[in-house]
Amino acid sequence: MITCYFEDSKKPAYLRHAVVDMLVIDKNKILLVKRGSKYLEANKWALPGGYLDRDETLKQAALREAKEETGYQTKIINLFTINDNPKRPRELNRQGVAFVYLLKPLKKVGHFDHEVKDIRWFDLNKLPSPIQIAFDHLKIIKLYKQHLKNPFKLPILR
Helix, strand or coil: CEEECCCCCCCCEEECEEEEEEEEEECCEEEEEEECCCCCCCCCEECCEEECCCCCCHHHHHHHHHHHHHCEEEEEEEEEEEECCCCCCCECCECEEEEEEEEEEEEECCCCCCCEEEEEEEECCCCCCHHHECCCHHHHHHHHHHHHHCCCCCCCCC
């Protein structure tokens, strides 16, 4: 959460952060990152993602975070869904509204950063067990799999 004070009030307003999460898909495989041991949900698999930086668009953040956390240069296919559930898991009292992008990997151009312990491609039908997947990311992956079966239905998280 961000603490702000509006002009007409002396009470703080706690605002939610904008974050990006990415479904990096190649054929029937998804690229997941294993979170580093210093982070919430340590050692669990997650979608690459992170916070929007100042003066950065959502698309720029998605491409930056994908490269930082996976070492892959990627291309945005589209905005897949928005996860604005106010009951999303919180990290250090911060809660994000996640803009989930669908990305295509182009080429491996580097190594993953310090926030990530490992990266791995998983077959969409052979994912890690639910207890090994961080946050609500399994729900997002399941929504994507449902979308593959019915691409004309708008993907909405519930």
